Amino acid sequence: MAAALLSSGLLFVGxxxxxxxxxxxxxxxxxxxxxxxxxxxxxxxxxxxxxxARVYVSRPVYLTIxxxxxxxxxxxxxxxxxxxxxxxxxxxxxGWYTGxxxxxxxxxxxxxxHIDSVLGPGVFFRLRLLRPGDRxxxxxxxxxxxxxxxxxEHMYAKDSFPTQKVYGPAPDPELRLITCGGVFDPATxxxxxxxxxxxxQVR
Amino acid sequence: xxxxHWARRPRLRIATLAGLFALATGxxxxxxxxxxxxxxxxxxxxxxxxxxxxxxxxTPPVDVYLYSFGGSKAMIVLHHVGYGAVSPYExxxxxxxxxxxxxxxxxxxxxxxxxxxxxISPGGAYTVAGLGPAKGLxxxxxxxRLTTPKGExxxxxxxxxxxxxxxxxxxxxxxxxxxLLFGHVTSYGRAAPGTWTxxxxxxxxxxxxxxxxxxxxxxTLVVLDGANGLLLDNLEDAAGSTVMPQGGAATGLGGTAPxxxxxxxxxxxxxxxxxxxxxAAAVWLRRARHQARHAR
Numbered sequence: 001m002a003a004a005l006l007s008s009g010l011l012f013v014g015x016x017x018x019x020x021x022x023x024x025x026x027x028x029x030x031x032x033x034x035x036x037x038x039x040x041x042x043x044x045x046x047x048x049x050x051x052x053a054r055v056y057v058s059r060p061v062y063l064t065i066x067x068x069x070x071x072x073x074x075x076x077x078x079x080x081x082x083x084x085x086x087x088x089x090x091x092x093x094x095g096w097y098t099g100x101x102x103x104x105x106x107x108x109x110x111x112x113x114h115i116d117s118v119l120g121p122g123v124f125f126r127l128r129l130l131r132p133g134d135r136x137x138x139x140x141x142x143x144x145x146x147x148x149x150x151x152x153e154h155m156y157a158k159d160s161f162p163t164q165k166v167y168g169p170a171p172d173p174e175l176r177l178i179t180c181g182g183v184f185d186p187a188t189x190x191x192x193x194x195x196x197x198x199x200x201q202v203r
Numbered sequence: 204x205x206x207x208h209w210a211r212r213p214r215l216r217i218a219t220l221a222g223l224f225a226l227a228t229g230x231x232x233x234x235x236x237x238x239x240x241x242x243x244x245x246x247x248x249x250x251x252x253x254x255x256x257x258x259x260x261x262t263p264p265v266d267v268y269l270y271s272f273g274g275s276k277a278m279i280v281l282h283h284v285g286y287g288a289v290s291p292y293e294x295x296x297x298x299x300x301x302x303x304x305x306x307x308x309x310x311x312x313x314x315x316x317x318x319x320x321x322x323i324s325p326g327g328a329y330t331v332a333g334l335g336p337a338k339g340l341x342x343x344x345x346x347x348r349l350t351t352p353k354g355e356x357x358x359x360x361x362x363x364x365x366x367x368x369x370x371x372x373x374x375x376x377x378x379x380x381x382x383l384l385f386g387h388v389t390s391y392g393r394a395a396p397g398t399w400t401x402x403x404x405x406x407x408x409x410x411x412x413x414x415x416x417x418x419x420x421x422x423t424l425v426v427l428d429g430a431n432g433l434l435l436d437n438l439e440d441a442a443g444s445t446v447m448p449q450g451g452a453a454t455g456l457g458g459t460a461p462x463x464x465x466x467x468x469x470x471x472x473x474x475x476x477x478x479x480x481x482x483a484a485a486v487w488l489r490r491a492r493h494q495a496r497h498a499r
Contacts (some may be wrong), residue, residue, distance in 0.1 A: 006484035008381070011478025019470040025322040028461030033412065048291060072358035088339045091456065100444040105443025107420070125459065157377075158451030167448060169349050169421055169441035171252045171292040180455030194451040194482075200294060 029116075032127040034069040041137045046104055046144045048173050048201045057102045060146075061084060062139040063094050063111060070094075074138075083118035085178070087112055091122035092175075100167065103138040104146035104201060108170040110136075112178040115191070124179035128153065128195045134200050136175060148175045148199035155181050155195050166196055173201035205224075220416060223264060251323035251391045252292040252347075255302065256332035257284045258342050258363035260428045264307040265316070265333070272299030283307045287363075287427050289330075289438060297325040304333060315344050328441065330423070335386040336365060347440050348391050348421055354446075356416035357391040368406025370426050374399035375412065379424065391421070401435060408432040419443040443495060 039062045049057070060074050063140030077086045077095035089093040094113030114122030136148040157164055166176055175198075182193030255267045264286075269279040282288055284307075291334040299322050319342040321329055328347040335341050351357050360372050360380035373378040378391045379401070396418040400409045403426055410433040416422060417423035420443070438442075 002221040002484050002487040005480050005487065009477045009480025009482075009484055013474050014477075014478060016470040016472075016474035019473070020467045025464035029459040032461075050291065079446065079448055081447075083449045085452045087454050088454060097448070099446045099448075101279050101442045105442065106439045108444070110444065112454055115455040116460070119458045120456070121459055122452065130467065144461045156451070161451040163291060163447050163449070164350060167262040167444040169419060169443035171254075171347065171349065171441040173296065177454050178454060180452070184223060184455070184457040184460030186457065189457060190453055191457070191460070194454070 005048065013017075015040050015047050023195070031121070031129055033129055034067075034126070038064065038066040038069045038071060040064075040066050040135070041139060041145060043143055043145050045138070046140075049104070049106060050202050057105045058141040058144075060096050060103045060109075060111075060138045063178075064139070065130070065132075065134070067134040067136075067191050068129055070123060070126070072123050076113065077110075081187050085112060087185040088123075089115065089118035094148055101173075102140075102150070103175055106171070108167065108174045108176055110167065110176050110178065115180045120131055120167075122196075124177065127179045127197055128155070128175060128181055130177075130197050135202070136177070138175070140148070144171070147202045149202050150197055150199045152198040153195065155193050156181070158191075161194060168180070175201075177200040213493075215299050215339065217370075240343060249297045249325045250294050251297045251325060252294055252328040253288045253300065253321065253323060253342065254292045254328075254330050255281060255284070256289040256330060257286055258361060258425065258427075259333045259335055260286055260363065260365040261382075262333060262337040264338055265304045266307055266309065266311075268305070268311070268315070269295075270301040271305065272301055272387050276313075277311065280311070287434075289332075289352075289425070289436070292328060295323060297327070299325050302331045304317060304342065304351045315382055316330060318341075319344060332361070334363065334388075335392070339386075341386075347386060347423075351419050351421060351443070352393055354396070354418045356394045356396050357421045358388045358394045358416065359423050360392045361423060364408075364426045364428045366407045366428050366435065367426075370403055370433075371406040372426065373402045374416070374422075374423065383426075401432055405433065409434055412437070417442070418445045419447070 036130040063072050063074055072094045075093055075095040077097045080086050080165040091114035094111055096111035103109040108180050113124035115124055116122045130138055130150050132151050139145045177197040179195050180191035181192055181195035184191050215309040236430055264283045264472045267281040267284050268277040270277055279293055281307055301320050303318035305315050330345045330347055332343050333340055334343045348357055358379055362370055362383040369382040370384055371382055390455055394416050396416055398415045399409055401414045412435045414437050421440040423438040423440050
């Protein structure tokens with residue numbers, strides 16, 4: 001009986017100490033710039049469309065952002081039953097919203113990717129490190145490249161997301177890259193803000 | 204006593220000053236990146252778009268110059284712009300500009316044939332077009348729309364056919380322009396999305412063309428004189444998502460977010476309970492051993 005009491009007491013002490021050591025929380029991972037920019041993709045570069053010649057633009061298949069080391073295939077994204085933007089099924093790939101213009105067409109093309117998974121960084125972990133002037137490359141199904149230049153980066157609270165500004169019409173070929181940012185709310189399992197990077201096609 | 208006070212007050216002051224200094228530098232360090240970021244974002248938002256067009260049928264090709272207001276060095280020069288040509292939109296800083304037209308190949312210092320000023324507001328888009336006949340050529344500044352009603356398309360018509368004084372333009376059963384005079388522009392009208400047969404009819408000709416109007420797009424249809432009759436140019440002024448997603452995007456699961464440390468109190472209680480158990484067991488054992496010795 002005494003031995004049982006002794007061993008259970010020791011067990012309690014051990015379990016308590018181990019638990020305190022394990023459940024400490026962590027400070028989070030802050031994105032740091034990549035040590036070396038990724039390789040710039042090569043291939044024929046397309047010029048922005050002329051306004052009078054409405055040419056066919058093939059769908060985007062691959063995204064490269066050398067400044068933050070992003071190289072990812074692009075999946076197709078639609079809408080959820082709640083009419084919100086569908087997100088890629090994997091946190092390591094980005095997707096193009098098929099309801100938006102194709103990258104390199106006149107208008108605001110939308111590409112979204114995860115900042116992280118439950119375990120660690122996702123494909124757009126470093127998105128908010130992009131600065132005006134950084135280049136973004138989108139390869140199309142035909143193999144040609146459309147090249148974009150970042151001109152702005154903004155963070156918006158999700159409950160006041162500027163839908164018209166992000167998804168609304170643009171008069172030149174633009175790209176808007178979307179990921180999460182700001183404070184993470186463990187109760188809902190989601191971030192409270194979105195980071196949007198704006199880029200326009202290089203002539 | 205007094206000395207003590209005198210000795211103490213300057214020290215306090217130094218401490219206070221040092222504290223204030225630390226606070227100020229801390230604030231500055233915190234504020235500086237925020238301020239530069241704000242300025243950069245502010246500057247990025249302070250841009251607009253401008254495009255230039257030649258839509259006067261009997262005016263020979265021109266060189267079009269864009270000057271910042273009061274500036275003498277052209278920011279953009281479009282050479283040999285012929286009838287029917289429309290440039291892509293150029294992104295420029297918001298502010299006042301002057302658009303000048305000179306005959307194609309004329310010296311950039313020669314007096315322009317025509318000029319006009321345009322104020323580009325932040326986020327605004329403008330078309331500056333040479334309109335009318337050669338003798339009555341004018342530069343018209345049009346403010347281009349950049350938002351559409353939900354689920355609809357916007358369309359306007361520019362009548363630039365000299366051979367047809369007036370034209371009527373329809374898309375299916377929708378009338379886009381009714382007996383529109385040469386050199387005039389309609390305001391934007393709503394159009395149901397879809398692929399329409401656009402019919403242009405004037406006194407001296409007709410043309411029909413299939414035009415796709417997607418929701419969330421804005422178009423300008425330009426009626427032109429072609430070599431063999433009327434022509435229709437379908438300009439896509441701007442395009443956005445056909446269906447705008449609601450709210451933000453759920454693009455994160457929190458794996459890199461900071462997690463606050465939970466309170467250690469419950470586990471500390473477990474340890475205390477464990478210690479109590481162990482202690483009780485030790486006392487029990489010792490008492491049992493004591494009784495055993497006495498029994499012997």
